[in-house]
Amino acid sequence: MSAIQGARERARTEVTAAIKSEARRQLAEQGAAKLSLRAVARELGMVSSALYRYFPSRDELLTALIIDAYDAVGAAAEGALTTHPGSDPVARWTAVCQAVRRWALAHPHEYALLYGSPVPGYSAPRDTVAPASRVGMALLTVAREARAAGLLRVPDAATWPPSVLADARTLADGLEMELPAPALAGLVAAWAQLFGLLNFELFGQFTNVVEAREEFFAVSVGTLARAAGLCSPEGIAAEDPDAPGYDTVPEDPQARDADAATEIARRFGQAGA
Amino acid sequence: MSAIQGARERARTEVTAAIKSEARRQLAEQGAAKLSLRAVARELGMVSSALYRYFPSRDELLTALIIDAYDAVGAAAEGALTTHPGSDPVARWTAVCQAVRRWALAHPHEYALLYGSPVPGYSAPRDTVAPASRVGMALLTVAREARAAGLLRVPDAATWPPSVLADARTLADGLEMELPAPALAGLVAAWAQLFGLLNFELFGQFTNVVEAREEFFAVSVGTLARAAGLCSPEGIAAEDPDAPGYDTVPEDPQARDADAATEIARRFGQAGA
DNA sequence: CAACAACGAGAGCAGTGCTCTTGCGATGAC
DNA sequence: GTCATCGCAAGAGCACTGCTCTCGTTGTTG
Numbered sequence: 001m002s003a004i005q006g007a008r009e010r011a012r013t014e015v016t017a018a019i020k021s022e023a024r025r026q027l028a029e030q031g032a033a034k035l036s037l038r039a040v041a042r043e044l045g046m047v048s049s050a051l052y053r054y055f056p057s058r059d060e061l062l063t064a065l066i067i068d069a070y071d072a073v074g075a076a077a078e079g080a081l082t083t084h085p086g087s088d089p090v091a092r093w094t095a096v097c098q099a100v101r102r103w104a105l106a107h108p109h110e111y112a113l114l115y116g117s118p119v120p121g122y123s124a125p126r127d128t129v130a131p132a133s134r135v136g137m138a139l140l141t142v143a144r145e146a147r148a149a150g151l152l153r154v155p156d157a158a159t160w161p162p163s164v165l166a167d168a169r170t171l172a173d174g175l176e177m178e179l180p181a182p183a184l185a186g187l188v189a190a191w192a193q194l195f196g197l198l199n200f201e202l203f204g205q206f207t208n209v210v211e212a213r214e215e216f217f218a219v220s221v222g223t224l225a226r227a228a229g230l231c232s233p234e235g236i237a238a239e240d241p242d243a244p245g246y247d248t249v250p251e252d253p254q255a256r257d258a259d260a261a262t263e264i265a266r267r268f269g270q271a272g273a
Numbered sequence: 274m275s276a277i278q279g280a281r282e283r284a285r286t287e288v289t290a291a292i293k294s295e296a297r298r299q300l301a302e303q304g305a306a307k308l309s310l311r312a313v314a315r316e317l318g319m320v321s322s323a324l325y326r327y328f329p330s331r332d333e334l335l336t337a338l339i340i341d342a343y344d345a346v347g348a349a350a351e352g353a354l355t356t357h358p359g360s361d362p363v364a365r366w367t368a369v370c371q372a373v374r375r376w377a378l379a380h381p382h383e384y385a386l387l388y389g390s391p392v393p394g395y396s397a398p399r400d401t402v403a404p405a406s407r408v409g410m411a412l413l414t415v416a417r418e419a420r421a422a423g424l425l426r427v428p429d430a431a432t433w434p435p436s437v438l439a440d441a442r443t444l445a446d447g448l449e450m451e452l453p454a455p456a457l458a459g460l461v462a463a464w465a466q467l468f469g470l471l472n473f474e475l476f477g478q479f480t481n482v483v484e485a486r487e488e489f490f491a492v493s494v495g496t497l498a499r500a501a502g503l504c505s506p507e508g509i510a511a512e513d514p515d516a517p518g519y520d521t522v523p524e525d526p527q528a529r530d531a532d533a534a535t536e537i538a539r540r541f542g543q544a545g546a
Numbered sequence: 547c548a549a550c551a552a553c554g555a556g557a558g559c560a561g562t563g564c565t566c567t568t569g570c571g572a573t574g575a576c
Numbered sequence: 577g578t579c580a581t582c583g584c585a586a587g588a589g590c591a592c593t594g595c596t597c598t599c600g601t602t603g604t605t606g
C-alpha cells in the first residue's frame with residue numbers, strides 16, 4: 001500500500017483522488033442531488049465510462065465522500081478536545097459542539113449528506129460506521145473525563161426504563177467504555193438533540209425564528225451538557241441542584257384554568273388536512 | 274370556489290388531486306429522489322407533457338406534497354392535544370411528541386422531505402411556512418396552557434443573551450402569543466431538539482445504539498419538556514410508575530406502531546449494496 | 547354558432563447513470 | 577528483447593429523466 005508500487009498504481013490513486021476532489025467540489029457547490037458522474041468526468045477531461053474504472057457506481061462515489069466527510073467532522077470535533085483543554089466538562093462539551101457547528105456551516109452540503117435524509121439507494125456500509133461515530137466518541141470522551149473528575153452527575157436509574165438501560169449497557173460494552181448506563185443514555189439523547197439544533201439551523205427551520213444563531217446555539221448546548229449530567233467544577237455547583245431536566249419540583253401548584261382545552265379546539269380544531 | 278363551477282374546473286381539481294395522490298404514493302414508496310413526473314403520468318394513463326398543465330415543474334409538485342405533509346403532521350400534533358386533554362403539561366407535551374413520532378414512522382419518506390436535507394432546487398415558498406409551523410404551535414399551546422395554570426417555570430433572563438431574548442420577543446409578537454422571552458427561547462430549543470431525536474431514529478443513526486426506541490423517545494421528550502420549563506402538577510409525578518408515559522402508550526386512531534417500525538426498516542433498510 | 551382558451555398527445559432536446567465493445571499502451575514473463 | 581497480458585480510455589448505445597414546443601381536439605363563453 002505504502003511502498004512505491006509502480007507508476008501504474010500511483011497513477012490510479014492519483015486519479016482516484018482527483019475524482020474525489022472534483023466530486024467534493026461539485027458536492028460543496030450544488031449539493032449531493034446534483035452531483036453528476038458525467039460532469040465530474042467532463043471537468044477532469046475524461047469520458048464518463050472511464051470513471052467506472054475507479055468507482056463502480058455513483059453511490060459508491062457518494063459513499064466515499066460520506067466517509068471523508070464523517071472523518072472531517074470527526075476530526076474537527078476531536079480537534080476541539082485538544083485545542084480546548086481544561087477541567088470544565090461543560091466548556092469542553094461546548095467546544096466540541098461549536099467545532100461541529102463551525103464545520104457544518106463551512107460545509108453545509110456535506111453536512112446535509114451526513115445528517116440529512118438518507119440518499120435514495122444508500123445503505124450505510126460497514127465502512128461508514130467507524131468514521132460516523134467519531135463525533136459521538138468525542139462527546140463521550142468529555143463525559144468520561146468528567147466522570148473521572150467527579151463532575152458527572154449520574155441520574156437515578158429509575159429515570160430510564162430497563163430496556164433503555166440494557167441498550168446503554170451493551171453499547172458501553174461494545175465501546176469498552178465504563179460509563180453508568182443511565183448517564184450513557186442521557187448522553188445519547190443529548191448527542192441526538194445536538195444535531196436537532198444543527199439541522200434546524202442549517203436546513204432553514206430557524207428562519208424568522210432565531211436570528212442570533214451563534215448565541216442561541218452556545219446556550220442551548222450548554223444546557224444540553226448539564227441535562228446530560230456534566231457539571232462545571234465548583235462555584236457554579238450551587239446552581240446544579242436545580243439544573244434542568246431532573247428533579248424539578250413544581251413550585252406553584254396552583255390550580256387550573258382549564259378551559260384551555262376548548263380554546264385549543266377553537267384555534268386548531270377545524271384545521272384538518 | 275365551492276360552487277359547481279362547470280365540469281371543466283371540476284375535472285381540473287379532480288385530475289390535480291389524482292396527480293398528487295399518485296405522486297404521494299410513489300413518494301411514500303421510493304422517496305422523493307425517485308419521484309418521477311413521467312412515472313406519475315404513466316401510472317395515470319396520461320402523457321408526461323399533459324402533467325405540466327397542472328404543475329409547472331417537478332419542484333412545484335414536490336412543494337405541494339410538502340405542504341400537504343406539513344399539514345398532515347401538524348394535524349397529528351394538534352389531534353394529540355384534543356385526544357389527550359388534562360392538566361399535566363408534561364403529559365400533553367409528550368402526547369404531542371409521540372403523535373409526531375407516530376406520523377413520522379408511518380410516513381418516513383414524507384418526514385424526510387420535511388425535516389431532512391432540503392431538496393436541490395427547492396426554496397421554501399411562502400405557502401409552506403404556515404403549515405410548517407403547526408407542530409411548533411401545538412407545542413407552544415401546551416406551554417401557554419402550562420403558564421396559565423402556573424405550571425411553566427420561566428428561566429432566569431440571564432440564561433439567554435439579550436440577542437436571543439430579542440429574537441424571542443419579536444417571535445412572540447409575531448405570533449401574538451404572551452410568553453416570557455426566556456421561556457420561549459427554551460421552548461424553541463426543545464422544539465429543535467425533539468426533531469433531533471426523531472431524525473436520528475428515522476435516519477438510522479440509532480442503529481446498534483438505541484434499540485428500545487419507543488421508551489427512549491418517551492423519556493427523552495419528557496426530560497425535554499421539563500428542561501423547557503414545563504412542570505407536572507403536584508408532586509406525584511416525581512415518582513416514576515406512570516411518569517413520563519413510556520408504559521402508557523396512548524391509543525391513537527392512526528397508531529399501527531409495530532407495523533410502522535418494520536415498515537421503515539424495510540424501506541430505509543440495509544440492503545447490502 | 548363562432549371565437550377562444552384549456553387540454554391531451556406526440557415529437558424532440560439535453561441531460562443522466564450505466565453497460566459493452568474496441569483499441570491502445572505500459573507491464574511483466576519468457 | 578519479444579510478445580502476450582492486462583489496465584485503461586474512448587466511444588456508442590440503452591433506458592431513463594425534466595422540460596419545451598407544436599398541433600389538433602374539446603369544452604366554455606360571448
